[in-house]
Amino acid sequence: MPKLTDQEFESYLLQIREFTEGTLDAMQKEIEVTNVFPEEFYQKCIKNNLYRASIPEEFGGWGLSETQILRLQEEFSRGPGGMRMHLHYAMDLNWRPLYDFGSEALKKELMPGFQDRTVFTNWAVTEESGGTGADLHTRAVKDGDDYIINGEKYLISHTDCSNYSYITCVTDPDALKDRRLSTFMVPASTPGYELTPMPHMMGCRGSGHSGLKFTNMRVPKKYLLGKEGDGLHISIHSLSVSRVHIAASNLGMCQRMLEISLKRAHDRVTFGKPIIERQAIRMKLADMATYTHALRTMVYDFAKDYEKDPKGEYIEEKAAMCKLFSIHCTKLVGDEMLEIFGGVGYFEDCTYGPTERLYRDSRAMWLEEGTPTVQRITISRQTIAHEGRLKYNI
Secondary structure (H helix, E strand, O other): OOOOOHHHHHHHHHHHHHHHHHHHHHHHHHHHHHOOOOHHHHHHHHHOOOOOOOOOHHHOOOOOOHHHHHHHHHHHOOOOHHHHHHHHHHHOOOOHHHHHHOOHHHHHHHHHHHHHOOOOEEEEOOEOOOEOOOOOOOEEEEEOOEEEEEEEEEEEOOOOOOOEEEEEEEOOOOOOHHHOEEEEEEEOOOOOEEEEOOOOOOOOOOOOOEEEEEEEEEEEHHHEEOOOOOHHHHHHHHHHHHHHHHHHHHHHHHHHHHHHHHHHHHHOEEOOEEHHHOHHHHHHHHHHHHHHHHHHHHHHHHHHHHHHOOOOOOHHHHHHHHHHHHHHHHHHHHHHHHHHHHHHHHOOOOOOOOHHHHHHHHHHHHOOOOOHHHHHHHHHHHHHHOOOOOOOOO
C-alpha cells in the first residue's frame, strides 16, 4: 500500500492508543496469571498492522520513517509491558539484522514473512556465563558448506512464538575480540535446537522467555549474516537502534504515568481540598513533566539523526544516552506516581489505570539491551572519541 499521509498516520496512532488501553489492557488480566499470550493477541496485532508498519515497502510493509516508528512505539508502550516487549521487538530488532546484513537471496526469501508474523525471530546473544559481548562461548565450527553450532543462550525473549533465531557465536577463538564472533539466522526447526525453561518474571508477563540449547546443530552457510567475524559489529549496530526503541517505550510509560497521576491529584481530597492544589504535589508533577519532555526531545533528536544516516558518527552514542536517561525517567516518574497515589496505587485494578503493573513492568527496562553500566561504558568510549562534542538537529 502507499505511504500513509500525515493525517492517516495521526489517525492510526489514535487507533493504536485505543487498542492498547482498551483491548490489550483487558487481555492482560489473564496473561498476568498464565504468562502466555493467547493466539487472539497475535491476530489482533496483525489486524492492526503492528507487524507490517515498520517493514520496508519493498517487502510489503508501510515503510514508516524512524520518527514514525518511534511515535508508534511510544503509543503502544502505554499498555502492558509484555505486549510492549513483543511489539517493540517486532518493530525493529525482529527484521532489521536480516535487512541490514542478510544476503539478497535470504532477504527475498524471508523478509516478506515479517509483515504477518509468518516469520518471527528471537535475539539469541546473551549467555549465563559469558554476558552479551565478545566473551561469548557458543561455538560455530565450519564443516564443508555448513556450520556446526554447540552451546547455550540465556534470558532469550519471544522463544515461544518465534520460528527463527539470530544466534551470535564464536567462529574464530584466536582472532582479535572484534573478529571472534559471527551471527546466523537459524530456523528453530533445525535438529539440535532446544528450549530450556525459565521461571516467571517480575513484570512484562507473557513475553516468552527461556534458555536455548544447541547440540551439534548443522546450519547451512546461507544463514550467515554479513561475513564471518562480523558478529560483534552486527550486535553493536542492531542494539544501538533497539536501545532507542527501549527509550521510546519508557517515554510511553512515563507519559501515561504522568497523565493518571494528574487525574488522581485532581480527585484525591485531603483536609478539604484536592491534593493538586498543594505545592508539594505540584513539585512532583513538575519534575515528572520535565523528565518526560527531556526524554521525548532526546528520542526524536536521535530519530532525525538516524533518518539522515543510519550508520552516522553519533548513532551509537546518542542511542546509549537515550536508553540510560530513559531509565532515570521511568524511575523518577514511577516513584512519584506511586507517592501521589498512595497505598491505592500499590494494588491491582486501580480505577485510574494499571499503576501497580506499570511500576513492575518498567523495571525490565534496566536490563533490556544492556544495563546502565553497559550504556555508560558505550557513552564514555564515544564521548572520549568525540572530545565531548555532539551534533544536534537544531
